[in-house]
Amino acid sequence: MIYAVWIPLLMPLLAVPAARRAAEWLPPRAAAWTLAGFSVVLAGSSTAALGLLASAGALRLPPVAAFAHLSPPLLGDDASVPLPVSLLALVALAAGACALVRTGLRQRREMRTAHAGSAGGADELSVHPDESPYAYALPGRPGRIVVTTGMLRALDAREREVLFAHERAHLKGRHHLFLSAAELAVTLHPMLRGLREPLAYALERWADESAASATGDRALTARAIGRAALAAARAPGPGARPRVALAATAGPVPRRVSALLAPGSTSARPRKALRRTVAGALLVCAALSAGAATEAAYDLHSGVEVAQGEAHASE
Incomplete structure (x- = not known):
């Protein structure tokens, strides 16, 4: 267990930079699903690893061992987990749980305030x-497109249709859930923070492509997004906007406009085979992280069963 349990905790050091690069190469929808799923898997695996480290140390304490009917000397490799490490894991686990609850409550409060x-x-x-x-x-029930009279005046009729189609794509695709999941994952493992920005960009690009398909005019879509962003840049943003609510004017707009105007360009994208290879590598990283946590849990469980059997035999 002592070796496998560290893999989920350290995996983001290598996997997050690779995931950021893969997000640039994958289509927007695939990138959004990949980054959001990747964040959830790595956060869950690292949280499980912290729980195993804390449990391995706690089981060696005489009161806990007596309560669980264990013989602590027979816990095997788990003796290699020093008690201070287990205490640090317990503190990190408690801090992550508190941050998770606090973030979830804040998201709910922001949504209620915005709907009110x-x-x-x-x-x-x-x-x-x-x-x-x-x-x-x-987002919500019902989901709404919030727009000001100032934004409506900044765009002409066709550009307003593009704006509405973009925001409607966010609502239909429930894109706020992607951002919410990534934000909650960051509270459990801060090293995953680097995935939030590329995820938000992928979601905006996903909505851009949906708006372009709905209007049938990519140049119009690019112009509308650019004009809306220029108008929004000259004024302060909405104070009641929830952090997981997406907007057409957010993110690196020039990159988004360029992507809309040159959808067939392959100069900045690797070949499809390479993109699949990178996506496959990310899946391997996620599977390795989850598998290591599962193996560590199995090793700890096996040690506990042996220790319980010996304790019963000695009675």
Whole structure:
């Protein structure tokens, strides 16, 4: 166990840079699913590893061993886990649990505040009488497109349709769940923070492509996103916008516009075979992390069973 349990904790050091690069090579939808799933798997595996480290040390304490009917000397390799390491793992586990609850409550509070400030009724569009130009997709039941009169005036009729199609794609794809999962994963393993920015970019590109398909005009889509971003840059952003609510004006807009105007360009993308290889490597990293945590759990369980059997035999 002592060797396998460290793999999930250290895997993000190597895997996160590779995942960021893979996100640039994969199509937007595939990149979003890959990054979000990767974050959840690595966070879950590292949390399990911390729990195993804490348990291995706790089982060697005489009161815990007596309660579980164990013979501590027979726990085998788990004796290699020093008690201070187990205590640090327990502290990290408790801190991660508190941060997870706090982040989840904050996300819920932000959603409630945003919905309370949006227009009621069943209309998809919620227009705020505000000269500051901004717009974003507010998830929920029902999901709404929040837009100000300032943003509506900054765009013409066709560009407004692009904006609505973009935000509608965020709502339909439930993109906020991707960001929410990644944010919760970061609370469990801070090294995963580097995946949030490329994930947000992939989600915006996913919505860009959806808007381009809905309107049938990539040049119009690029122009609308660029003009909306320029308008929003001249005004402060909405204070009530939840962090997991996405907006067409967020992220590196020039890169998004370039991608829309040159969708067939292969100069910045590797060949499809290489993209599949990189995606496969990320799957291997995730499987290795989860597998190492499972192996460590099995080793600890086997040691506990041996120690319990010997304790019963000595009675």
